Amino acid sequence: MYRFRGSLGVAFAAALLAACGSDSPTATPAASTAHGTLAVSPPLRVASADAATFQAQLSATASGAQLLQLTGAPTCGVDFYYIKFWTTGAAGETTESSGALMVPTGAAPACSGPRPIVLYAHGTQFEQAFNIADPTAFTTTNTEGALIAAMFAAQGYIVVAPNYAGYDISTLGYHPFLNASQQSGEMIDALTAARAALPSTFAASTTDSGKLFVTGYSEGGFVAMATERALDIAGTPPAAAAPMSGPYALEALFDAVITGDVNIGSTLFTPLVTTSYQRAYGNIYSATTDFYSATYATGIDKLMPTTVTPYTQLFEKGLLPELALFDSSTPVVPGSTQLTDLLAIPSNPANPFTPVFAAGFGSPYLINNSVRVNYTLDAVGDPDGTALGGATLAAHAPVYPLRLALYKNDMRYGSWAPSSPTLLCGGEKDPTVFFSPDTLTMAAFWSGLPLGAVTVLDVDPAAGPSGPFALIQAGFQASQTQEYEFLQSAAGGGLSAALAQQVLLQNYHGSSVPPFCALAARTFFSNL
Amino acid sequence: MTRFVLRALPIVLLVLTGPIARADDIPNNTVRLGEYWVFYHVYADDLSGPLVEPGLGSTVKNVQTPYLAYLRRLSPNFTIELAVGIPPLTKTYGKGPATVGSVPYNGEQLISARWLAPSLLLEYVFLDDSYKLRPYFGAGLNYVVFYDRNSSPAGNAVAGGPTSVSLPNSLGPAVTAGLNYQISRNWSVMASYSAARVETDSTIHTGGVNRYSHVSFGPQTLVVAAGFSF
Numbered sequence: 001m002y003r004f005r006g007s008l009g010v011a012f013a014a015a016l017l018a019a020c021g022s023d024s025p026t027a028t029p030a031a032s033t034a035h036g037t038l039a040v041s042p043p044l045r046v047a048s049a050d051a052a053t054f055q056a057q058l059s060a061t062a063s064g065a066q067l068l069q070l071t072g073a074p075t076c077g078v079d080f081y082y083i084k085f086w087t088t089g090a091a092g093e094t095t096e097s098s099g100a101l102m103v104p105t106g107a108a109p110a111c112s113g114p115r116p117i118v119l120y121a122h123g124t125q126f127e128q129a130f131n132i133a134d135p136t137a138f139t140t141t142n143t144e145g146a147l148i149a150a151m152f153a154a155q156g157y158i159v160v161a162p163n164y165a166g167y168d169i170s171t172l173g174y175h176p177f178l179n180a181s182q183q184s185g186e187m188i189d190a191l192t193a194a195r196a197a198l199p200s201t202f203a204a205s206t207t208d209s210g211k212l213f214v215t216g217y218s219e220g221g222f223v224a225m226a227t228e229r230a231l232d233i234a235g236t237p238p239a240a241a242a243p244m245s246g247p248y249a250l251e252a253l254f255d256a257v258i259t260g261d262v263n264i265g266s267t268l269f270t271p272l273v274t275t276s277y278q279r280a281y282g283n284i285y286s287a288t289t290d291f292y293s294a295t296y297a298t299g300i301d302k303l304m305p306t307t308v309t310p311y312t313q314l315f316e317k318g319l320l321p322e323l324a325l326f327d328s329s330t331p332v333v334p335g336s337t338q339l340t341d342l343l344a345i346p347s348n349p350a351n352p353f354t355p356v357f358a359a360g361f362g363s364p365y366l367i368n369n370s371v372r373v374n375y376t377l378d379a380v381g382d383p384d385g386t387a388l389g390g391a392t393l394a395a396h397a398p399v400y401p402l403r404l405a406l407y408k409n410d411m412r413y414g415s416w417a418p419s420s421p422t423l424l425c426g427g428e429k430d431p432t433v434f435f436s437p438d439t440l441t442m443a444a445f446w447s448g449l450p451l452g453a454v455t456v457l458d459v460d461p462a463a464g465p466s467g468p469f470a471l472i473q474a475g476f477q478a479s480q481t482q483e484y485e486f487l488q489s490a491a492g493g494g495l496s497a498a499l500a501q502q503v504l505l506q507n508y509h510g511s512s513v514p515p516f517c518a519l520a521a522r523t524f525f526s527n528l
Numbered sequence: 529m530t531r532f533v534l535r536a537l538p539i540v541l542l543v544l545t546g547p548i549a550r551a552d553d554i555p556n557n558t559v560r561l562g563e564y565w566v567f568y569h570v571y572a573d574d575l576s577g578p579l580v581e582p583g584l585g586s587t588v589k590n591v592q593t594p595y596l597a598y599l600r601r602l603s604p605n606f607t608i609e610l611a612v613g614i615p616p617l618t619k620t621y622g623k624g625p626a627t628v629g630s631v632p633y634n635g636e637q638l639i640s641a642r643w644l645a646p647s648l649l650l651e652y653v654f655l656d657d658s659y660k661l662r663p664y665f666g667a668g669l670n671y672v673v674f675y676d677r678n679s680s681p682a683g684n685a686v687a688g689g690p691t692s693v694s695l696p697n698s699l700g701p702a703v704t705a706g707l708n709y710q711i712s713r714n715w716s717v718m719a720s721y722s723a724a725r726v727e728t729d730s731t732i733h734t735g736g737v738n739r740y741s742h743v744s745f746g747p748q749t750l751v752v753a754a755g756f757s758f
Contacts, residue, residue: 024678026692026733044735045688046579049629077630081688082579084736134579135629202685 030086033094035185036192039084042200043101047135050077051106054154058146061139067150070475070515074154076104076111079203082133085193087186089165090176090280097170097186099162100133100145101194102153103203110156114209116239118152118525119191120161121183121216121223123514126268126304126311131168132161144217144514151518157213157525158198158206162190166305174279175305177272178250180409182280183223184230187214213525214241217514218433221246221426222411225442229416240528242423242521245513247433248411249441251394251403252386256437257325258375260346261353262360264431264506266325268311270366271304277405284401291371293327295364296320324362331369339380343372356431356505371402378403385412386437392445417446418454423524425517427460427476432509455524459516469520476516480504483512553713554657555757558599560718562753564613566591569746574624575732577739584686585623586638588745591616595751604657609649609666609704611751615642617676622686631685638683639693642676645747647702647724660710670702670724679732687734694733700725706751716755723748 027040049057051074058064058074081101089095104111122132122144130141138146145161153159165186166175176182195208214231216224221243228241247253257263274291278284278301288297296319308314315322333339346357378400385391394412398404407413424442428435435458443456457469460480465473486492487500495503504512568588575584593616599609620639627633651666679691706720726745731738 023676023692024690026690027735029736040736042689042735044579044737047581047629047688048631048685053627053630082735082737131579136579136581202689 036189038193038196071150087189095172102159116211121220123218128305160194177276180226184226187227212238244517245426250406250410252437324365327365328361425457427513556601558757560597560753560755562595564595565750572743612646636682644673672698694731
């Protein structure tokens with residue numbers, strides 16, 4: 001900046017005027033960084049749409065129009081706020097996090113006054129910049145934000161949804177992925193901050209009714225269940241919860257994956273898991289090469305969530321394999337045919353998932369065979385309950401560090417059972433978070449609870465739709481058929497039946513099931 | 529315009545009744561009082577930063593303000609001028625879509641700021657002191673201090689909450705061309721047209737988030753004034 005040297009007097013007067021300028025105030029940063037503190041008040045309203053405008057915006061795209069068919073036309077307008085709040089990392093680090101507060105607006109009775117809160121946990125995001133409060137990305141990277149806005153906020157629910165530590169503005173440097181304690185704590189911190197923010201929003205006439213619903217999808221399904229547990233243990237159980245398609249029985253899930261049931265997306269999930277538990281427990285590996293093949297080990301502990309966008313560039317840049325979680329040259333364990341067979345590439349032709357599992361073996365691969373052998377030795381020596389023909393408890397005391405970490409974060413750990421009405425929703429053909437070792441395990445684990453305490457909903461039952469959610473099940477299966485036929489049509493790319501089936505499976509967890517389970521959750525909540 | 533006429537009238541009357549200067553008795557100091565008309569030619573980058581829709585521009589409406597200047601005669605043909613207007617309240621308006629979501633945008637008055645904008649100009653005055661009507665040309669620097677920067681309720685609604693605005697001071701070249709008519713030894717009237725480069729990087733602070741826009745105001749000014757030399 002230049003200086004005005006010609007007239008010191010004028011410059012001095014100008015400086016005085018500038019100093020005395022009564023510039024308008026802005027939001028105030030909080031003095032405290034205690035967890036749960038709203039970091040900036042009032043929060044930023046990112047967008048405001050009345051019901052008609054929001055409907056028009058959604059209708060402008062094919063995916064938005066499809067979503068509206070499920071959610072129904074918006075009853076309310078929605079104000080979208082971006083909240084920043086303080087929370088703690090897996091090792092107790094103080095960190096700022098962020099998220100969305102969506103407030104229903106409008107004259108309809110369901111849109112103002114005391115309204116229930118939906119506390120929502122999003123699914124795994126691979127890109128560090130993800131921000132669920134960003135409506136400008138509703139048709140690109142934030143379709144989940146659009147889903148919860150249309151499904152809940154536009155129907156009169158206040159929505160609170162954190163981005164999670166490690167994303168967006170958080171400088172934590174990693175994401176405490178599948179860390180029950182940290183993630184439930186952060187959910188409650190986001191809720192506390194959002195409740196503090198509500199009175200200072202533009203829609204201050206919309207208030208917290210005190211009725212709280214907790215839900216989330218995939219990773220967020222796990223987080224929702226962990227949050228329900230934490231609230232329950234704290235003596236403030238939610239009115240109801242609806243975890244969806246989450247990896248609840250972590251030990252059982254990973255026992256299946258390590259022994260060859262490689263799930264879709266596993267090469268992206270694995271670095272998130274190991275980094276999270278390494279930061280929390282410090283014993284997953286001494287060096288990344290202990291766990292990862294030399295091809296990918298360098299820098300992998302800082303890779304995820306990634307700043308590479310789109311994240312699929314990770315494969316093109318050679319930073320991660322797209323499919324090959326394991327070495328196609330599977331380990332031979334001397335003296336143990338059982339282990340050798342267990343670690344072989346799955347080949348059961350009767351299992352429809354076999355091609356998906358087998359695709360997870362290749363070279364170059366991500367995880368060393370030594371990890372598989374040591375993990376499996378632990379699993380065989382101290383089996384998970386699901387491996388023992390019906391028993392559902394997690395292993396008693398795993399020794400292998402990764403398995404011990406999974407055990408500690410498994411939702412069966414501590415033998416908690418929900419005291420609030422709980423809906424577990426998922427789809428039985430889920431190739432990413434398997435329905436059986438997760439949702440069905442928890443259902444069996446809680447089978448002794450009073451009738452109706454836990455409701456299990458498979459949106460895709462092989463036996464066909466039935467029960468109170470039959471319409472949702474029928475809608476899901478019809479949409480699958482439509483998509484299958486579309487993919488084979490000229491407009492859908494003219495795929496072969498086999499390829500269309502493969503695409504259908506790839507979309508199953510990430511985009512097909514979520515809106516139907518979210519609708520089921522809303523239906524479940526609305527009856528309480 | 530009416531305001532200008534009322535302000536300028538007594539001065540003009542004085543001018544018309546004053547004595548004519550002798551060539552060897554030219555005062556070296558002159559003060560001027562008149563009126564500025566400021567015409568903006570704004571080019572503003574669309575607002576950028578996190579959580580911003582594309583295509584949100586802005587524009588500024590023209591203003592009028594009293595003009596004050598001090599001139600020092602350096603030689604028969606060179607004068608240095610320090611000019612300043614009474615800081616006008618300049619208003620910025622939304623330029624883009626009719627609404628952002630459901631919030632009105634295009635044409636809404638979003639931000640206001642006062643400008644203290646002194647200019648220091650070296651002027652070459654054509655002809656010699658015996659001529660009553662003398663054209664001149666000048667060049668120099670213009671410095672702008674923005675203060676009283678306020679976001680309006682409409683601005684707050686668009687930005688998403690209580691908003692403060694940062695507008696760093698601007699220094700840029702300025703040029704002027706004008707005509708001065710010497711009525712008497714002490715009194716004169718003048719008119720000029722000037723242009724300056726005024727650019728700033730505005731920062732909009734709302735809810736802990738900053739958004740940015742580089743703004744080039746491109747002001748051009750018409751000045752009519754009376755001068756008193758001593």
